[in-house]
Amino acid sequence: MTGGPRAALPDSPAQVLADLLEVQRRRFAALDPRLPPAAAPPPGDVLVVGTPPHRAAGVVTHHAWPAGSGPLLWSAAQVTELHPVVGAAGHGPLHALVEAWRGHVLPAVLRDDDSAAVVTWPSRDVVATRVFLDHGLLPLAVLAVRGLAAVRTPAPDRGLVLRRAEPADLDACVRLALEELAYSSQVGGSLVRPDAEAVKRTMLRDRLGRGEPTWLAERDGAVVGMIECGHADAAPGTWLANLLPAGRWGYVNCASVTAAERGSGVGAHLAATAIAALEAGTSGGPVRGTYLYYNPPNPLSSVFWPRAGYAPLWTLWEVRPAGGLR
Numbered sequence: 001m002t003g004g005p006r007a008a009l010p011d012s013p014a015q016v017l018a019d020l021l022e023v024q025r026r027r028f029a030a031l032d033p034r035l036p037p038a039a040a041p042p043p044g045d046v047l048v049v050g051t052p053p054h055r056a057a058g059v060v061t062h063h064a065w066p067a068g069s070g071p072l073l074w075s076a077a078q079v080t081e082l083h084p085v086v087g088a089a090g091h092g093p094l095h096a097l098v099e100a101w102r103g104h105v106l107p108a109v110l111r112d113d114d115s116a117a118v119v120t121w122p123s124r125d126v127v128a129t130r131v132f133l134d135h136g137l138l139p140l141a142v143l144a145v146r147g148l149a150a151v152r153t154p155a156p157d158r159g160l161v162l163r164r165a166e167p168a169d170l171d172a173c174v175r176l177a178l179e180e181l182a183y184s185s186q187v188g189g190s191l192v193r194p195d196a197e198a199v200k201r202t203m204l205r206d207r208l209g210r211g212e213p214t215w216l217a218e219r220d221g222a223v224v225g226m227i228e229c230g231h232a233d234a235a236p237g238t239w240l241a242n243l244l245p246a247g248r249w250g251y252v253n254c255a256s257v258t259a260a261e262r263g264s265g266v267g268a269h270l271a272a273t274a275i276a277a278l279e280a281g282t283s284g285g286p287v288r289g290t291y292l293y294y295n296p297p298n299p300l301s302s303v304f305w306p307r308a309g310y311a312p313l314w315t316l317w318e319v320r321p322a323g324g325l326r
């Protein structure tokens with residue numbers, strides 16, 4: 001029999017992730033009480049950098065959107081995504097993690113111009129903000145939430161008529177959705193791909209056909225604005241439950257006011273009507289609040305949504321193409 005102390009076995013990657021996730025739950029809770037408990041990362045390539053107490057980890061996933069699919073109007077075709085599990089780590093380990101991610105991006109993705117490196121992280125974690133900025137990631141979008149609260153009522157506008165959209169309004173909805181896409185493609189991650197009109201038309205036809213709540217604003221008989229909304233459940237195991245506390249939520253998918261009418265209160269009327277209706281709940285039960293995505297570089301929506309009561313919860317950091325990650 002041999003004597004002497006036995007060398008400690010290194011922790012398995014799964015154990016490292018589990019330990020760091022427990023600490024990360026406390027990090028998230030301290031950062032922002034509106035966040036759900038930090039979720040376990042999806043399956044993928046596990047990265048571990050550093051040693052305790054300066055250890056951090058993450059999971060790298062890769063996905064490709066098929067031609068003609070809806071997400072290609074706001075996403076690159078190939079996406080490498082980092083899911084950090086960093087416990088209480090500060091700048092040093094976070095830098096090392098992003099560097100390790102850079103080394104794990106598939107060569108085919110690095111060569112593809114239609115690619116992106118993406119990480120979604122709590123907006124209030126400014127330690128991570130510094131690191132992401134230093135590696136070339138941009139805050140291209142935020143998921144912003146609004147708790148239940150009285151809706152700011154805009155000044156009356158007698159010339160404006162608001163009504164629910166019906167399937168027969170498809171053409172007007174497509175026109176406004178494309179106006180929004182054209183504007184947003186200049187100030188965020190949206191892309192006007194050659195099949196954009198056909199893809200939008202199919203998505204809107206389906207939504208209107210299902211009776212999902214969409215409101216239109218009309219002036220002098222012409223449709224000048226649209227707000228396209230819905231409800232979603234942050235049920236355990238769904239992707240939404242990783243982002244929002246469990247329960248039912250209302251969401252705004254697209255808001256668009258035709259260029260000539262912007263800045264004159266049409267959007268505020270649409271938002272006030274839609275938010276009040278979404279908060280009133282559905283047969284699916286009461287809602288906890290409402291959420292939406294907007295682009296911080298959009299000079300209209302970045303003013304408009306905070307004025308309506310929305311505050312960033314998650315920031316979607318992104319580099320396009322993925323080879324721009326440094």
Ligand SMILES: CC(C)(COP(=O)(O)OP(=O)(O)OC[C@H]1O[C@@H](n2cnc3c(N)ncnc32)[C@H](O)[C@@H]1OP(=O)(O)O)[C@@H](O)C(=O)NCCC(=O)NCCS
Nearest residue numbers: 183255256257262263264265266267268294300301303304
């Ligand atoms: C964002 C949008 C839907 C807002 O609708 P709108 O009719 O232009 O907005 P409103 O006139 O109702 O403005 C409401 C508030 O937004 C702010 N706002 C609107 N236009 C603004 C502008 N040009 N500059 C600064 N603030 C502005 C104001 O704070 C205003 O509140 P106030 O009147 O109390 O000051 C509309 O501008 C639009 O379609 N933009 C292009 C597409 C887009 O960005 N869609 C949103 C994607 S998330």
